[in-house]
Amino acid sequence: MGAALVESIAHLRQHLTEARRSNATIGLVPTMGALHAGHVRLIEEARHECQAVAVSIFVNPLQFDREEDLRRYPRRLDEDRQLCDRFGVDLVFAPSVEEMYPVPPECTIDVGRLADHLCGKYRPGHFRSVATVVMKLFGIVRPDRAYFGEKDAQQLAIIRRLVADLNVPVQIVGVPTVREPDGLALSSRNTQLGPAERQSAIALFRALQAADRQIAGGDTDPAHVKRLAVAEIPPDNPSLRLEYLEIVDPGNMQPVPVITGPVRVAGALWVGSTRLIDNVLSAPGKRSA
Amino acid sequence: MGAALVESIAHLRQHLTEARRSNATIGLVPTMGALHAGHVRLIEEARHECQAVAVSIFVNPLQFDREEDLRRYPRRLDEDRQLCDRFGVDLVFAPSVEEMYPVPPECTIDVGRLADHLCGKYRPGHFRSVATVVMKLFGIVRPDRAYFGEKDAQQLAIIRRLVADLNVPVQIVGVPTVREPDGLALSSRNTQLGPAERQSAIALFRALQAADRQIAGGDTDPAHVKRLAVAEIPPDNPSLRLEYLEIVDPGNMQPVPVITGPVRVAGALWVGSTRLIDNVLSAPGKRSA
Numbered sequence: 001m002g003a004a005l006v007e008s009i010a011h012l013r014q015h016l017t018e019a020r021r022s023n024a025t026i027g028l029v030p031t032m033g034a035l036h037a038g039h040v041r042l043i044e045e046a047r048h049e050c051q052a053v054a055v056s057i058f059v060n061p062l063q064f065d066r067e068e069d070l071r072r073y074p075r076r077l078d079e080d081r082q083l084c085d086r087f088g089v090d091l092v093f094a095p096s097v098e099e100m101y102p103v104p105p106e107c108t109i110d111v112g113r114l115a116d117h118l119c120g121k122y123r124p125g126h127f128r129s130v131a132t133v134v135m136k137l138f139g140i141v142r143p144d145r146a147y148f149g150e151k152d153a154q155q156l157a158i159i160r161r162l163v164a165d166l167n168v169p170v171q172i173v174g175v176p177t178v179r180e181p182d183g184l185a186l187s188s189r190n191t192q193l194g195p196a197e198r199q200s201a202i203a204l205f206r207a208l209q210a211a212d213r214q215i216a217g218g219d220t221d222p223a224h225v226k227r228l229a230v231a232e233i234p235p236d237n238p239s240l241r242l243e244y245l246e247i248v249d250p251g252n253m254q255p256v257p258v259i260t261g262p263v264r265v266a267g268a269l270w271v272g273s274t275r276l277i278d279n280v281l282s283a284p285g286k287r288s289a
Numbered sequence: 290m291g292a293a294l295v296e297s298i299a300h301l302r303q304h305l306t307e308a309r310r311s312n313a314t315i316g317l318v319p320t321m322g323a324l325h326a327g328h329v330r331l332i333e334e335a336r337h338e339c340q341a342v343a344v345s346i347f348v349n350p351l352q353f354d355r356e357e358d359l360r361r362y363p364r365r366l367d368e369d370r371q372l373c374d375r376f377g378v379d380l381v382f383a384p385s386v387e388e389m390y391p392v393p394p395e396c397t398i399d400v401g402r403l404a405d406h407l408c409g410k411y412r413p414g415h416f417r418s419v420a421t422v423v424m425k426l427f428g429i430v431r432p433d434r435a436y437f438g439e440k441d442a443q444q445l446a447i448i449r450r451l452v453a454d455l456n457v458p459v460q461i462v463g464v465p466t467v468r469e470p471d472g473l474a475l476s477s478r479n480t481q482l483g484p485a486e487r488q489s490a491i492a493l494f495r496a497l498q499a500a501d502r503q504i505a506g507g508d509t510d511p512a513h514v515k516r517l518a519v520a521e522i523p524p525d526n527p528s529l530r531l532e533y534l535e536i537v538d539p540g541n542m543q544p545v546p547v548i549t550g551p552v553r554v555a556g557a558l559w560v561g562s563t564r565l566i567d568n569v570l571s572a573p574g575k576r577s578a
Binding site: 009013021023105106107108109110111112113114128131132135136139140142158161162165166167168169252 | 312401447
């Protein structure tokens with residue numbers, strides 16, 4: 001028993017034939033592996049809502065803008081598979097790069113201005129490649145529902161828009177970020193942090209919390225909120241470098257000139273040679289995160 | 290009885306629920322209406338291979354690079370529907386522009402270098418919009434097979450590549466061009482030609498035939514073949530203007546430096562204010578078209 005490991009597209013489709021014939025609801029959790037409790041939350045949600053659950057594990061080389069990041073990205077298929085077993089996943093789809101890209105794709109998903117800010121600004125081509133591989137996974141698995149973490153807020157917004165714009169028959173489910181007791185958002189990249197870096201890494205969430213409190217308290221000026229938030233990043237810590245902290249519309253990911261409703265406050269912080277991202281959804285008058 | 294006319298996406302999906310539940314093969318014939326015998330060939334092919342046949346009729350404004358062309362494009366839904374009835378179509382999907390584009394799309398299909406030549410060179414953004422609307426129709430209808438005419442060779446090559454690159458679970462069927470007795474390829478735009486223009490329009494096919502004969506006879510030099518082909522367009526006819534005539538690889542739509550295998554010879558000819566396209570598949574040693 002347990003989760004079947006499938007490496008080819010043809011086998012995956014074969015495995016799902018029976019589920020599809022019996023009109024079972026199919027849930028997909030797309031991942032890059034190195035699964036943690038945040039992924040478990042996605043799997044649990046899928047398990048709860050769907051009759052068949054597939055987890056894809058694919059470190060998509062096209063979405064890495066830095067060779068170094070691709071090389072360092074953690075890979076541990078055996079542990080991932082055991083975790084999938086434990087949480088009742090039916091199918092683990094772990095294709096090779098050659099299986100996913102027998103030739104370099106000519107047709108890709110252009111995500112328009114949704115990639116103009118936040119991570120998109122600093123990682124050229126990243127979201128084009130994310131949207132393209134997600135579209136491929138949707139075509140391969142044909143899920144009824146797909147589960148994405150809110151930690152990757154820009155990715156989630158892009159996938160939601162992709163599905164709406166192209167009438168993709170998949171329901172997108174966003175799942176709240178899972179955090180360590182001190183608030184650090186879970187991420188496969190956290191394993192790359194040394195002990196001192198791990199301590200320092202919390203600064204990003206602290207900055208987001210500061211912004212959230214300020215917005216909840218009625219501050220409508222994004223520049224002012226940002227100034228206060230950035231002050232939470234210790235300036236004397238040489239291993240920390242803030243890449244961005246922006247306050248954007250939660251739908252179209254564009255910076256807002258004035259905060260009058262819900263906004264996404266998102267940031268990217270370099271901790272040594274590891275890049276971490278996080279975000280919170282804030283609104284005037286809302287109880288703080 | 291007859292073909293049901295459906296204008297909303299929700300109704301279309303509802304209509305197809307039963308077919309899908311019973312695992313019927315669903316065929317889609319995407320069109321812009323003004324149906325002619327070329328479309329009938331597509332419908333017949335779909336009728337022959339599928340249990341349920343849907344014809345979409347949507348004049349996609351985004352793929353028109355000239356306002357004038359969009360305005361003049363023939364529209365005759367009543368006749369189209371009767372024709373669909375006559376040829377056993379189950380569903381005619383004729384959505385409004387608002388139904389297809391409630392907001393301008395942010396996510397679109399970038400078709401890469403497949404649009405660098407032929408029509409793509411002269412109609413900026415055209416194939417991006419074609420690929421995007423076809424992807425939308427695939428998401429809406431979820432067909433098992435979709436039928437496209439070979440007359441639009443670049444479009445067909447792009448759709449084939451799109452489906453391969455994004456693992457779209459739709460089988461693409463290319464259907465040979467239907468021609469008038471004198472060889473003119475059927476096109477909805479032919480109705481825009483005056484009697485004298487209709488006579489002159491055959492020059493495009495004559496040019497393609499000349500190229501085809503030359504290639505079949507062993508000429509491997511695209512420039513030379515092109516020179517001979519272009520000579521078939523009467524230079525003294527002021528209503529004719531050749532936009533392009535190119536010899537390309539049938540898969541990636543790139544010009545070939547030497548003709549060593551099958552090639553697509555494609556051209557666009559302006560006849561008065563109407564733009565016509567046509568193409569033939571040629572190969573060294575192949576019997577002429």
